[in-house]
Amino acid sequence: MFKSAASVERLATQLARLPGIGRKSAARLAMHILKLPDEQAFQLADTIREVKEKVGFCSVCFNISESDPCDVCTDQRRSPATIIVVEEAADAAALDKVEEFSGRFHILGGRLSPLDGIGPDDLHIKELLNRITDEVTEVIIATNPNVEGEATAVYLSKLIRPLAIKVTRIARGLPVGSDLEYADSVTLSRALEGRQDF
Amino acid sequence: MFKSAASVERLATQLARLPGIGRKSAARLAMHILKLPDEQAFQLADTIREVKEKVGFCSVCFNISESDPCDVCTDQRRSPATIIVVEEAADAAALDKVEEFSGRFHILGGRLSPLDGIGPDDLHIKELLNRITDEVTEVIIATNPNVEGEATAVYLSKLIRPLAIKVTRIARGLPVGSDLEYADSVTLSRALEGRQDF
Numbered sequence: 208m209f210k211s212a213a214s215v216e217r218l219a220t221q222l223a224r225l226p227g228i229g230r231k232s233a234a235r236l237a238m239h240i241l242k243l244p245d246e247q248a249f250q251l252a253d254t255i256r257e258v259k260e261k262v263g264f265c266s267v268c269f270n271i272s273e274s275d276p277c278d279v280c281t282d283q284r285r286s287p288a289t290i291i292v293v294e295e296a297a298d299a300a301a302l303d304k305v306e307e308f309s310g311r312f313h314i315l316g317g318r319l320s321p322l323d324g325i326g327p328d329d330l331h332i333k334e335l336l337n338r339i340t341d342e343v344t345e346v347i348i349a350t351n352p353n354v355e356g357e358a359t360a361v362y363l364s365k366l367i368r369p370l371a372i373k374v375t376r377i378a379r380g381l382p383v384g385s386d387l388e389y390a391d392s393v394t395l396s397r398a399l400e401g402r403q404d405f
Numbered sequence: 406m407f408k409s410a411a412s413v414e415r416l417a418t419q420l421a422r423l424p425g426i427g428r429k430s431a432a433r434l435a436m437h438i439l440k441l442p443d444e445q446a447f448q449l450a451d452t453i454r455e456v457k458e459k460v461g462f463c464s465v466c467f468n469i470s471e472s473d474p475c476d477v478c479t480d481q482r483r484s485p486a487t488i489i490v491v492e493e494a495a496d497a498a499a500l501d502k503v504e505e506f507s508g509r510f511h512i513l514g515g516r517l518s519p520l521d522g523i524g525p526d527d528l529h530i531k532e533l534l535n536r537i538t539d540e541v542t543e544v545i546i547a548t549n550p551n552v553e554g555e556a557t558a559v560y561l562s563k564l565i566r567p568l569a570i571k572v573t574r575i576a577r578g579l580p581v582g583s584d585l586e587y588a589d590s591v592t593l594s595r596a597l598e599g600r601q602d603f
Contacts, residue, residue, distance in 0.1 A: 212456075212459075212460045212469045212470055212471050213471060214452060214455045214456045214459050214460060214471065215456055215460055215469060217452050217455075218449075218452045218453065218455075218456050221445075221448065221449050221452055222449075224445075225434055225437060225438075226433065226434070226437055227430055227433070227434075228434075232425055234495060234498070235424065235425070235495070236423055236424070236425075236426075237456070238469075238493075238494065238495050239423060239424055240423075240453055240456060240457075241456050241457070241460055241469060243457075245457055247419075247422075248453055248454075248456070248457045249453075249454060249457065250419065251416075251419050251420075251453055252450040252451070252453040252454045253450070254412060254415050254416045254419055255416065255438055255446055255447075255449055255450040255453070256446075256447060256450045257412045257415075257416075258410075258412045258413055258416050258435070258438060258439050258446070259438075259439070259441075259443055259446045259447065261410075261412050262410045262412055262413055262439055271410045271413060271436075271439060272410055273410050273411060273412065295436075296436065297432060297433070297436050300432070
């Protein structure tokens with residue numbers, strides 16, 4: 208594409224390998240990076256290096272972290288009584304933006320998916336069970352509300368029930384601000400099932 | 406977002422500044438880069454640095470290049486008799502994929518746009534006129550087929566006509582593979598205007 212500048216061509220090729228970036232956006236991004244102020248481009252390059260060099264996994268909750276155990280697991284303001292179980296680190300990041308939650312996380316590292324050959328031993332399930340001591344009063348299962356996420360949730364709930372006082376599942380229903388008219392029927396049926404008293 | 410790993414958070418913020426990448430895609434990209442094999446991520450970081458360090462502009466045609474003059478301007482197989490004038494380096498890269506063209510490029514570095522305060526002195530127009538010597542037989546104006554690109558083309562053609570044997574404008578018409586039914590009327594009118602004998 209950019210025959211006149213081999214490194215720009217190479218950058219476009221490498222960017223096109225990232226998810227959601229096609230050949231054309233990659234070329235546009237490469238040109239944009241070329242035009243960035245030096246400092247800003249070097250910063251981006253350095254941060255990519257830094258992420259790979261510094262970030263690992265917390266050996267307690269398996270969240271991404273620059274320290275082990277991570278800041279969440281060592282934060283004394285966060286109660287160890289509640290553990291919220293999610294599939295991926297990005298899910299924990301999303302939940303962490305919700306002010307109400309002040310418990311700790313456990314990242315499974317995926318979901319059960321027999322078709323893809325992902326069984327219980329491929330996820331951090333054993334480590335989760337080991338974390339459920341007497342001080343844990345509730346385990347909230349927040350796997351994704353899709354077939355595999357639900358199956359994982361059911362599987363986990365069966366293992367956890369004998370160990371914890373309370374095992375809960377996040378509510379599935381209509382997203383706030385959405386339109387009942389356009390909701391799919393599975394979501395509607397879940398919203399009815401999960402109805403609550405005023 | 407990724408409170409647990411400051412550098413991942415920082416990477417997401419920096420990626421979100423790139424054009425066409427929103428907060429959510431930036432977070433997903435940051436996670437993806439974190440999971441890349443070390444080698445691949447470091448390569449990306451190095452290429453970003455390299456692009457900024459190596460790539461400059463050709464002093465003849467103002468295309469991006471790692472050498473000056475660039476490979477196209479020094480390529481003896483390309484005829485110096487034809488110069489194709491484009492707005493940006495990316496346009497030259499697109500035209501360069503067309504096998505038929507074996508002339509040289511001239512990159513204006515933008516288009517005339519009085520509203521944005523871009524006048525003739527902000528573009529490489531003077532340098533273009535200086536390039537039009539006796540050995541140049543045709544100047545093809547390939548600015549974009551929109552209002553500003555057309556205005557730039559008309560402006561250039563007036564300046565070039567006294568200097569060059571032939572000044573042409575790339576054809577505007579229906580894109581190959583498109584549907585006449587869905588074409589806009591301006592394009593249709595250009596397609597009619599530009600009709601050719603069988």
